[in-house]
Amino acid sequence: MEHKKICINDEELIVGERGPEPKATPTYPEVCCHSLKDLDILNSREKISFIVSDETKQLTKDIIIPFWKGRSIRDKIFEKLDSEWIEAYEAGVFTEFMEQRAPGHTVGDKKIFTKGFLDLKKEIKESIENLDFYNDPDAFNKREELKAMDICADALIIFAKLHSEKAKDLARDEENVKRKHELEKIAEICEYVPAHAPRTIWEALQHYWFIHLGVITEYNTWDSFNPGHLDQHLYPFYKKDRENGTITYEDAKELLEAFWVKFNNQPAPPKVGVTAEESNTYTDFCNINLGGLKEDGTNAVNELSYMILDVIEEMRIVQPSSNVQISKKTPNEFLKRALQIVKTGFGQPSIFNIDAIIQELTRQGKSIIDARTGGASGCVEAGAFGKEAYILTGYFNLVKILEITLNNGIDPITGKEIGLKTGDPTKFQIFKEVFEAFSKQVNYFIDIKIKGNNIIEQLWAQTLPAPFMSLLINDCILKGKDYNNGGARYNTSYIQGVGLGSITDSLVSIKYNVFDKKRINMQQMLRILKDNFKNSETLRQLFITDTPKYGNDDDYADETMQQIFELYYKAIDGRPNTKGGHHRVNLLPTTVHIYFGSVIGATPDGRKAYTPLSEGISPVQGADTHGPTAVIKSAAKIDHLRTGGTLLNQKFTPKLLADDIGIEKLAHLIRAYFKMDGHHVQFNVVSAETLREAQKNPEKYRNLIVRVAGYSDYYVNLGVDLQNEIIERTEHGAY
């Protein structure tokens, strides 16, 4: 940290950048050692590119590659994993989160605003003093880990002091009196935090910001760390500042807006290969929680909750992302205020059911207090903030597995036999046999994935600890254990199911068209799929328009969806990971439904080869023809409380929300979904016409932001497949 170039930008009130300037991002060769070709691709690709200077390329060539090649965790992962894993990975059966980015997926709690790093150093000291070298065989490892944490605490304090000095220098030369005063104040604040716990709202924001930089400098963690319940954490500082008369409402708002800019200055570090496909965005998934409940279970909405909504509306930027946590105790006015921002059409804030989240977390064994102080982060992931490592390990392609099942273990795209021989499907007499074969294949690939997870987790634990992150998450200091090695109070590994709509509609189509209605036999079905519906357009239309579909509150389809959920859940939930925790399921896609679709031929739901799958738990694009209440009823048939998060996208025409009545009815829709234990819902309020127009004239729509999966992004930055997919999502209007 001592050697970092310190950057204080003009006019800014919250200071500190990860790199030498805004938007600059390092690579992390210990995690993923980019080849020169990778750097060329990053530099030249059309979407989500990064400028790579000649100097950087030279440095990479002369110093970084010679040392790190073969030593990075990415290289080790691919070296240590079995051939079954590699083959399934290459076929697109699943992805792997930790092959290019570090385990992150955690969020800060109250502690980060109530303790200074000198306090943490004191805790470390105590923890070392309490080590029992006579009876604890792990005592030495613990001491080393705690010493590493201590060094990290010093590093952040030093980093802040450098900012203080730089601010002092700038203040000395500053002629503008107001700015001079601001710089002097910044110097004073950076001298005090993060060494000490903050005393004012300005100090609190700066304190957090240094912590944030610490986390994203240590590693390129997934789902960038964030302050969690920001409105609740800041409220005591704001209240005190207002009482003391040291700050006005406007001052606080300006500080928050300055804080927002800092997040937006930090793009997700460069990703390549499959990881770039599954998460193709600059967004780094900081997701700030508003509202929700206090520790004691009462409503937590306060003045700052509304102020921050104003900030979100005024800033209208993609980072940080934001969400509101709605409980049955949350005032309706708060929900409606959030929906007024949703209505402006940039996909923020997303809407969560905190009552469901609390039940999800307690079902997994968390205490009620740890659950209440938790929330949602990343896209839609439920977590116990400040106490849990809830690691997403990879997406799981349920539809690909059906394709493999229908080809008796062979991947028809490559001709390789990568699955089990579950039988020739043309010999199946009843639908149950199809489903049983599919179940066996799902379990087989889940086994491969979990085995891989248990290897990868240990590679991280043994070679790349995260002592800085460990300072922030309880109970790493107390246990003397690293965040990457089970130091957190709770350790959860998720496998994210993808394409629930597509897999349901595909299996339902087989059940309905082959076995119930006997429109065609299995042999014909397989041939049609192989030919990608060539010369079978009439049948394809029957599969699309006259076959039951998930998303219409039709039990024929929805019961199959429930069966698939049970199968997926039973294959994963409760299986141990290597950190004393368990595997769990959630259902979300980021952008992987595009990639997963691109590795699958035609499917029985009428989907053509290589086109996108459905996203999250949303119905197949265009399949939901009975309006939003039917979608919500279908989606509510998933047992959300046994997941760690589900993602439901809804698209509404701007006309629907044109007046207050529309907003009110949307609020009712959400409340009804949450009564049925729905986990999350988010909205795109932008017309398909606008999106088509933006495709044609991107230069005119550079500021158009849309909801993708659990995050918003600039529409023009999306790949054309994803742009089309969003256009095709069903648009619900006003009747």
Added chain:
Amino acid sequence: MKETGIIFNIKKFAIHDGSGIRTTIFLKGCPLSCWWCHNPEGLRLEPQKITIENNNKKEKPAFWETQEIIGREMSVNEIMEEIEKDIIFYEESNGGVTFSGGEPLMQLEFLYSLLHECKKQHIHTALDTSGYSSLEDLKKINNFVDLYLYDLKIMEDQNHIKYTGVSNKQIIKNLKYLSQNGKQTLIRIPIIPEITDTAINITQLGEFISSLNNVKRVNLLPYHRIGKNKYDKLKMEYKMKDIQSPTNEKMEEIKNYFENFGFQVKIGG
């Protein structure tokens, strides 16, 4: 219940047909033939076949060109099953079911059974009606209706006959009956340029409505041409020719006029 009727649409998440989130059931058949009707497929009582034009033969398969049947016979049970699916939304939003058409009173026995079933489950019911029925018929279902969405179009009877095909005498009589019985009613007035928006008609409407004591609100529904291509599909004459939607200014002017009577007025449903 096995009893059946003819339905031409079931719309969920209907948010402009009464309070809250509603399911609207469209019963086929109407004794009126208003020039501006935007649901001409609801006019005839029996299901009807129409041919869908296919202008894009390359993309759509051959069967796409076959006929579509508008309206289908459904039993009370089948319809109740659809209605019951959204009970949680009605409860959350103070919504319910709206029976619309066509003119739902045309299928009186069927409507009666549906309303009766809804009330057994305490589902809020609204009836979207032209008011054109005998008083006995109206009385028969009245106890099961919580809210009327009652159309008023033209006060002068000769014009009413000209533009809707029927006299308004019974319509006015029925509305007075509902007023005497204190039935909650929203008056819906289609604003059709040169037909219903004349100064004299608006004045007469205002005076009549102010004589009633059950009107919760007046909804002014601006004419729109959305229905036009339905007439083409049904091979029916569209009598509205080139008449355009009323301007926003005109709508506001009429709204102000009605507000002066002390009504709550809303443009749109």
